Amino acid sequence: MENQNKKVKKKTKTLWRWWAKALGEKASKCDKESDTVAVVRTFIFTTYLITNVFIVAGVIRHWNDVEYTINTQNTEKIK
Numbered sequence: 230m231e232n233q234n235k236k237v238k239k240k241t242k243t244l245w246r247w248w249a250k251a252l253g254e255k256a257s258k259c260d261k262e263s264d265t266v267a268v269v270r271t272f273i274f275t276t277y278l279i280t281n282v283f284i285v286a287g288v289i290r291h292w293n294d295v296e297y298t299i300n301t302q303n304t305e306k307i308k
Contacts, residue, residue, distance in 0.1 A: 249255070249267035252274065256266035 245264075245267075248271070249263065252267055252270040256263045
């Protein structure tokens with residue numbers, strides 16, 4: 230059981246390291262400070278992602294949503 234917990238922790242730590250590196254360059258030599266910066270970058274990335282999902286969803290929802298109106302009030306003759 231303890232060996233399995235170590236494997237899970239190691240895998241989680243490795244995944245976190247990969248994610249932090251994917252977000253950008255290491256912020257400082259201190260691991261704790263770099264982790265904090267990675268969390269802030271993750272938050273910023275998440276807000277961008279959510280915003281883009283809503284934009285795309287709105288575009289898809291209104292994709293073919295065109296109403297054509299005919300102006301029947303204009304009775305002026307064209308010469």
